[in-house]
Structures are given as C-alpha cells and as structure tokens.
Amino acid sequence: MDNNVVEQITNTWPQDTSIEAFRRTWILEGEPLWERVFAVHHERMQIKNGKTALRNLQKIFTCTFRLANSQGFHSMSLRDLSRETQISMGGLYAYIGSKSDLASAIEAVVRQTIDDVMSDLEQYQLDPYQRLKAVISADLYMNHIMHPWYYFCFIEAKGLDKAQREAAIEMELKFDQRLEEICQQGIKSGVFRYDGDTALLASSTTAMLQQWYLKRWKFQHLKVGITDYAAFVFQHVLTSLNYQSQVSDPLSLRSQA
Template sequence: MAAWPIEISEKSFNDAWPLEGKSFWRSVFEMHKDKMEIKNPNIAIGNLEKIFSATFNLANSKGFQAMSLRDLSRETGISMGGLYAYIGSKNDLASVIEGVLRDTIEQISGGLAAYDLEPIESLRAIVYGEIYAMEKLSPWYYFCFMELKGLPREQQQQTLELELRFEGILMNAIQAGVEAGQFICDQPELLASQVTAQLQQWHLKQWKFKLRDIGTQAYAQFVFENLLKCLEYQGELNKIGAAEDASNAAAEHSAVA
C-alpha cells in the first residue's frame, strides 16, 4: 500500500505524521530542549504534555492573558519551581506553541515539494493534510488563532507569518498548475486566502459541523472540490484518491451510525 502523500487517507497521514502520544511529545521536547533545564526526555516528556494540555484548558476557560503560572501550577500539580525548569514565562509558553505549529506545518505541507507531485495532487495533499493536522492539533491551532491579540508584538508577527507561509505553499501549487496549463486563476493570492479561511473553519466551528453531521473527510473533500471549481480544472480526479475519499466517507458514516 502506498504511503502519504501518494495515498491520501487519514490512516496514511497518521502513519507518516504521528501527532499524538509519546512520539509527538518527544518531538516537542526536541524542539524546546535548549531552553529547558530538564534534559532527560524520560522525565520531561510527561510533564510537557501536562503543561501544554493544562495551558489549553485554562486558555479556553479563562483566557491565556488572565491565566497565571500559579494557575498552571495548580492545574498540572507541578510546583512553581518545577514549572520554571520547563518554561521561563508565559511568553515562552506561547512562543513554543507557535513554534511547534509552525514547524509541523512546514514539515507536512512544505515538505511536499520533495515528492515531485502533479499540481492537483499537491493541492489535494495540502488541503487534506491541513485538515488531518487540525484534527490532531486542534488546541494548538485554536490557541494561535484565538490568543493572537493578547500576545506580544513579536509573537503576533510570528503567528501572522505562519498563516502567510501556509498561503504561500498553496499559491505555489496553484501557480504550478497555471503554468502547466491545468488551472486557470488570475488571483492566486486571493484564492489561497479564501481556502485558508475555509480550512480554519474546521477548528473554529467544530460545533457547527458536528451539529450538521459533517465529518473530517467530507469537509476536506468539499474544500478540495470547491478549489478545483475555482481553478476551472477540467481533468479527471485521481481515481485512487477519489476511491479513497469514498472509502473514508463510508467509514465515517459507519462510525457515526
């Protein structure tokens, strides 16, 4: 069986990008270890999960700006001194959250260039990959979007650049298709912004999609097919990908039933 991004499915994505469990938290440790006093991953990984999970819970319940490190200490059961061994300040905490998300997007979407995909398959992998990543990292995406105004100016800029970087990856794939004569698009920047906004709805309006019984695969397929209509794409969709869409949609329906 082909691997991601040749095979576009939630399973192949999760196999390629384990965004939960010990392997994910180890990657967070590797990104952040130079700023921590704790250098032993066997000790650090479990506490990092506690710290970030508690941060997201507190940010949702009272807002990140209103949250104090003392609140975080109570929520995690880690002493204030223990917390300082992992983070120097709330700003450090926000910086790590943005950095983890930035590196993840860069690896998943930015790394597609190494596969020499056709433009349409690049777009499929970008759209589906972002939805799949949002499914696993919803609290991280939500934090970077909702807490933007309260962050220091430098971190605000980094978060804005994160969105612009993703739009740039989309624009490059669109432009490649235009140059290959497969797409028609006079305003790739505007189209990339529109698609990015559609994708953001997945983690901002989860309640609405649950209410309407719209699953991950169905929404990804809708955004992708809508994008192709905007690009006036006339070719036949990749049959393997289309079959995978049907298979995943059927699996989602069975799970709901």
C-alpha cells in the same frame, strides 16, 4: 508497472490522501507528540531527563490549553498553571521561564510541524492536482489532530507579544503563499484555468480550512466528518480553478480517487 508496486504506492501518503494514510506517516499525538515538543523546546529547559520531561510537558501544555479555554490565556497566571498541573512554581520554571516563553513554545511546535509535513511533500514532485489535494488534506488533518495547539495560536494571537504575533502571521502567510504557488503552477501548465486573483483564492481557502478547528461544533451539528470536509474544500477550489480532468494514466486516476 507491477500491480503490487502500484498498490503499495497508492496506499501510501501522499498518493493516498486519506486521514488513515496520513496518520500512518505522521504520528502527531501521544508520546511522539511530546517527543516533538521536547525537541523544539528542550534548549530553553533546565530539565534534560527525557522521560521526566515528557510527562511534565504533557501536563503543562494540556493544562495551559484547558485554562486558556476556560479563562483566557491573558488572565491565566503561572500560579494558576502550577495549581492545575500540581507542579511547584520552582518545578514549573525549570520548564518555562514565563508565559511568553510558553506561548512561544506552542507557536514553535505548530510551525515546526507544518514545516516538516509540507517540506516532506516537496520531495514527491507531485503534479498541481495531486499537490493541491495533499496540501489541503495535510493542513486539515494537522489542525484536526492538533486541535488545541492550532486553536490556541489563532484565538490567543492578539494577546501575545509582538514577536509572537508576527510569527503567527508569518506562518499563515507562508501557507497562503504555498497554495498560491500551486495554483499558479497549475495555471502555467494548463491544468487549471483561472484569471482571477490567486492570492485572494489562496487566502479564502486558508480561511475555509481554519473553520475546521474554529467551528468544530458547527460541523458536529451538521454531521460532517473530516473526510467529507476535506473533499468539499478541495472540490470547491478545483471548481474555482475551472479544473477538468484530462488524466489517462491509471496510477494517476487511482491517486485522485
């Protein structure tokens, strides 16, 4: 393969699993994020003007996260949100019909983002090692970039209505199943050697990933950055799976670097 082509491939997500490569492919902050929110939520809104909607959606969700963190979503009222955003109650109702509607939109944005990123990975037909690394890295990067969204879905889950709680649970179980499938694929192909409970391994890996947005203060105290933590989680899972590199292809070696 031409060296320039190899260089281009290895510098592109998901062959390059750095957060810089991920950010180049998936822009999950700033205006693109609010465009994503609008795309997910616009059918429930009375406002159809895109530019106006993006500005106010940013106010509504940013203030929701701030109020939820300071007083809890359960005790927050739409009147509190109206004061915080400086959007009238009538204006607010043009975007959200209720607190339940607001919580549902937050969960839907997170779920849709995860589905988009993970579904996109499937088209690359990565081997189990590369796929596991990309899935672990992608999940960490998403919850790092969209921290308030993930934190809300986890912390406020108990206070949501039944349908929203079930959706949040289903979202986590689906990710567990994806990890378990990769482990089983690697075991079947001989890349991994593991005779334990793959469902439990997948679940414990998800819990490790969740620590990044639940315990950010702890990692800041330890002076651990996201690149280091992604490498730590990946290596921990590889060790559990008794992985030993048998790769000889230079391109594959570079993608594992």
